[in-house]
Amino acid sequence: xxxxxxxxxxxxxxxxxxxxxxxxxxxxxxxxxxxxxxxxxxxxxxxxxxxxxxxxxxxxxxxxxxxxxxxxxxxxxxxxxxxxxxxxxxxxxxxxxxxxxxxxxxxxxxxxxxxxxxxxxxxxxxxxxxxxxxxxxxxxxxxxxxxxxxxxxxxxxxxxxxxxxxxxxxxxxxxxxxxxxxxxxxxxxxxxxxxxxxxxxxxxxxxxxxxxxxxxxxxxxxxxxxxxxxxxxxxxxxxxxxxxxxxxxxxxxxxxxxxxxxxxxxxxxxxxxxxxxxxxxxxxxxxxxxxxxxxxxxxxxxxxxxxxxxxxxxxxxxxxxxxxxxxxxxxxxxxxxxxxxxxxxxxxxxxxxxxxxxxxxxxxxxxxxxxxxxxxxxxx
Amino acid sequence: xxxxxxxxxxxxxxxxxxxxxxxxxxxxxxxxxxxxxxxxxxxxxxxxxxxxxxxxxxxxxxxxxxxxxxxxxxxxxxxxxxxxxxxxxxxxxxxxxxxxxxxxxxxxxxxxxxxxxxxxxxxxxxxxxxxxxxxxxxxxxxxxxxxxxxxxxxxxxxxxxxxxxxxxxxxxxxxxxxxxxxxxxxxxxxxxxxxxxxxxxxxxxxxxxxxxxxxxxxxxxxxxxxxxxxxxxxxxxxxxxxxxxxxxxxxxxxxxxxxxxxxxxxxxxxxxxxxxxxxxxxxxxxxxxxxxxxxxxxxxxxxxxxxxxxxxxxxxxxxxxxxxxxxxxxxxxxxxxxxxxxxxxxxxxxxxxxxxxxxxxxxxxxxxxxxxxxxxxxxxxxxxxxxxxxxxxxxxxxxxxxxxxxxxxxxxxxxxxxxxxxxxxxxx
Numbered sequence: 001x002x003x004x005x006x007x008x009x010x011x012x013x014x015x016x017x018x019x020x021x022x023x024x025x026x027x028x029x030x031x032x033x034x035x036x037x038x039x040x041x042x043x044x045x046x047x048x049x050x051x052x053x054x055x056x057x058x059x060x061x062x063x064x065x066x067x068x069x070x071x072x073x074x075x076x077x078x079x080x081x082x083x084x085x086x087x088x089x090x091x092x093x094x095x096x097x098x099x100x101x102x103x104x105x106x107x108x109x110x111x112x113x114x115x116x117x118x119x120x121x122x123x124x125x126x127x128x129x130x131x132x133x134x135x136x137x138x139x140x141x142x143x144x145x146x147x148x149x150x151x152x153x154x155x156x157x158x159x160x161x162x163x164x165x166x167x168x169x170x171x172x173x174x175x176x177x178x179x180x181x182x183x184x185x186x187x188x189x190x191x192x193x194x195x196x197x198x199x200x201x202x203x204x205x206x207x208x209x210x211x212x213x214x215x216x217x218x219x220x221x222x223x224x225x226x227x228x229x230x231x232x233x234x235x236x237x238x239x240x241x242x243x244x245x246x247x248x249x250x251x252x253x254x255x256x257x258x259x260x261x262x263x264x265x266x267x268x269x270x271x272x273x274x275x276x277x278x279x280x281x282x283x284x285x286x287x288x289x290x291x292x293x294x295x296x297x298x299x300x301x302x303x304x305x306x307x308x309x310x311x312x313x314x315x316x317x318x319x320x321x322x323x324x325x326x327x328x329x330x331x332x333x334x335x336x337x338x339x340x341x342x343x344x345x346x347x348x349x350x351x352x353x354x355x356x357x358x359x360x361x362x363x364x365x366x367x368x369x370x371x372x373x374x375x376x377x378x379x380x
Numbered sequence: 381x382x383x384x385x386x387x388x389x390x391x392x393x394x395x396x397x398x399x400x401x402x403x404x405x406x407x408x409x410x411x412x413x414x415x416x417x418x419x420x421x422x423x424x425x426x427x428x429x430x431x432x433x434x435x436x437x438x439x440x441x442x443x444x445x446x447x448x449x450x451x452x453x454x455x456x457x458x459x460x461x462x463x464x465x466x467x468x469x470x471x472x473x474x475x476x477x478x479x480x481x482x483x484x485x486x487x488x489x490x491x492x493x494x495x496x497x498x499x500x501x502x503x504x505x506x507x508x509x510x511x512x513x514x515x516x517x518x519x520x521x522x523x524x525x526x527x528x529x530x531x532x533x534x535x536x537x538x539x540x541x542x543x544x545x546x547x548x549x550x551x552x553x554x555x556x557x558x559x560x561x562x563x564x565x566x567x568x569x570x571x572x573x574x575x576x577x578x579x580x581x582x583x584x585x586x587x588x589x590x591x592x593x594x595x596x597x598x599x600x601x602x603x604x605x606x607x608x609x610x611x612x613x614x615x616x617x618x619x620x621x622x623x624x625x626x627x628x629x630x631x632x633x634x635x636x637x638x639x640x641x642x643x644x645x646x647x648x649x650x651x652x653x654x655x656x657x658x659x660x661x662x663x664x665x666x667x668x669x670x671x672x673x674x675x676x677x678x679x680x681x682x683x684x685x686x687x688x689x690x691x692x693x694x695x696x697x698x699x700x701x702x703x704x705x706x707x708x709x710x711x712x713x714x715x716x717x718x719x720x721x722x723x724x725x726x727x728x729x730x731x732x733x734x735x736x737x738x739x740x741x742x743x744x745x746x747x748x749x750x751x752x753x754x755x756x757x758x759x760x761x762x763x764x765x766x767x768x769x770x771x772x773x774x775x776x777x778x779x780x781x782x783x784x785x786x787x788x789x790x791x792x793x794x795x796x797x798x799x800x801x802x803x804x805x806x807x808x
Contacts (some may be wrong), residue, residue, distance in 0.1 A: 026706045033698050040691070055680050058673040059432065126670035129629075173495070182437055182667035240584025244528035245431040252428050253681060256762045260417065260685075263754050264692050267410040271699040274403040278396060278706050330687045334680055 035319020093121030113196025312354030404743025407696030412751025431797020510671030708792030709719030
């Protein structure tokens with residue numbers, strides 16, 4: 001008899017515990033979901049416009065340097081000093097260009113000397129068949145040149161011209177690549193910058209320098225003003241075609257992200273609140289019983305406050321971790337780079353989720369404590 | 381009996397049921413709006429990327445690049461040797477992908493003298509009204525393609541044969557303002573034309589030292605009536621893939637099937653190919669800077685939206701099923717009573733599932749409309765146009781609600797089966 005009684009007590013205790021546990025789990029899951037969304041979306045909102053800006057750099061250079069006044073070229077040392085004004089994290093690429101009129105089998109062409117490694121950064125859209133020249137006797141030709149002269153990869157091409165000192169040169173080059181851009185590059189011949197320098201017998205000079213900088217328009221304009229002031233022999237130009245359109249499209253994309261974020265946030269927060277409310281509403285009986293036993297309204301409210309604060313804290317903490325994970329996954333998948341996140345967002349997330357749980361808990365509690373305990377205990 | 385009980389459960393627990401309906405509605409509206417935006421974001425962003433202007437350049441087939449490059453040699457006169465017939469331009473709107481051609485504009489440039497100084501004059505269509513032989517009517521021209529130009533003065537129209545748009549640099553050099561008159565001397569015919577400055581523009585490129593006039597004026601100056609030098613086309617395209625790249629190299633290397641797929645997809649290479657088909661004497665060049673970057677940005681945006689949509693789907697699913705679980709668990713007393721009165725497990729399960737499904741359905745319908753509303757708000761604020769609600773989303777969301785609510789009630793049903801009526805009725 002005794003044994004049976006004890007068994008019954010443990011059983012009811014256990015079942016109550018289990019039931020209670022599942023309720024806490026439900027509430028915790030709700031707050032954690034809210035916090036995950038909050039943390040993840042805010043982090044993404046903060047970081048994605050920056051990352052998108054980087055993606056927009058695939059449109060190529062947004063600033064060019066040209067020689068000021070009557071000079072034909074700019075000293076590259078000056079260019080290096082000028083580009084050092086930009087933080088290295090924003091500097092995507094700096095490509096020098098040097099042009100020379102040459103002839104090949106009496107046909108006139110333009111030979112362009114450039115840094116191919118920088119080309120891949122400032123002009124990632126160049127469509128290249130074959131590869132970039134790596135040796136000094138290798139060249140890359142534009143698709144129009146290839147079609148006009150019926151040349152293909154592996155062919156050789158004699159090129160003749162004059163250096164700055166008026167010495168004639170006539171050398172044979174091997175074609176290793178054909179470039180296609182749909183613009184003027186299609187009719188040029190490209191060679192290593194250093195090779196062109198040795199043909200020209202002139203060092204460290206360039207006619208045009210293309211810069212790709214990951215920064216908003218205002219910063220670029222500031223930078224241009226700074227260069228104009230400090231380097232009178234450089235004439236910097238903003239490529240309006242690129243910057244203007246980038247500002248416009250990037251603005252739209254950012255506002256899309258902000259709107260989506262706010263919609264998601266509002267809806268999730270309400271979802272969390274309703275879940276919390278349901279969990280609390282079902283405890284009306286408990287509140288009624290406590291009141292019947294003589295508990296003050298304030299005391300009951302305090303109890304629930306403490307409970308919801310605890311839930312909000314734990315949920316916010318778990319949510320921050322998952323939110324970071326999820327923001328990281330999205331950033332890696334979409335942009336292939338790690339997300340930059342602010343540490344202060346963690347306490348911020350925890351605070352907000354505590355606020356939401358407290359508000360969601362206290363609203364039904366307030367209603368419940370105002371009702372006569374007898375009514376609550378009776379059922380309706 | 382069953383119906384009565386169901387009705388009673390729904391009406392008696394108004395407040396709780398209302399909360400569940402609200403949560404389901406919110407979750408569904410989140411899913412609906414995100415799905416709607418996701419399906420439409422590609423088109424919308426593609427449209428936005430048209431701000432970068434033309435992505436195709438049409439030039440005459442035989443155009444020798446040498447003369448193009450060395451145009452200064454010939455007594456400062458740009459004299460391209462090949463031209464495109466102006467009449468052929470309407471054919472651009474008659475290809476398979478005609479609807480994807482957003483805008484196009486022809487150009488004819490001629491070097492004429494102002495005060496004995498050579499100046500490049502470019503004739504073009506500004507915003508021309510065209511009637512296509514297929515019956516369509518369109519407005520097309522340069523102004524829509526050069527969104528980054530900053531233009532002062534009233535809008536230039538094509539019928540204005542006495543007006544001109546002058547580049548900022550040139551206007552400064554010649555000391556001209558809007559409304560001022562200037563005379564141009566045609567190089568070959570020595571004809572004199574007087575024009576008024578209608579606009580002064582800033583483009584940030586070489587165009588700033590050029591003058592843009594209506595096409596007939598440039599044709600008269602160049603003595604090339606009915607001819608244009610090149611055409612810029614702005615087309616909506618699908619991002620390139622492996623197939624498109626192979627086709628761009630050589631369309632003949634594709635198998636029959638691949639060729640069909642390629643031809644019927646709006647790749648930039650297939651649009652270029654179709655333009656060459658209708659205009660046999662031209663060569664169509666894709667401007668890689670625009671085409672390639674467009675693809676990259678479009679793919680990134682779409683991927684981002686897809687991932688965000690998946691996230692919000694998962695979140696709303698979790699939230700809904702969480703709430704459903706909470707709701708069923710708390711009703712153990714009621715379930716215990718039903719069981720004590722002799723209801724079988726399956727009958728009770730039936731009751732719970734039916735109730736949840738009805739609530740889910742009501743919430744889902746409300747949520748769907750709220751979601752479509754949210755999608756429209758996003759569409760209007762961000763892109764200034766409506767987001768077409770896709771029919772496909774309705775069954776998708778319906779399935780989601782069904783699945784989630786059922787999944788949410790699984791733990792509760794399991795608990796219900798193992799529930800002993802005596803334990804529950806006893807209280808705690």
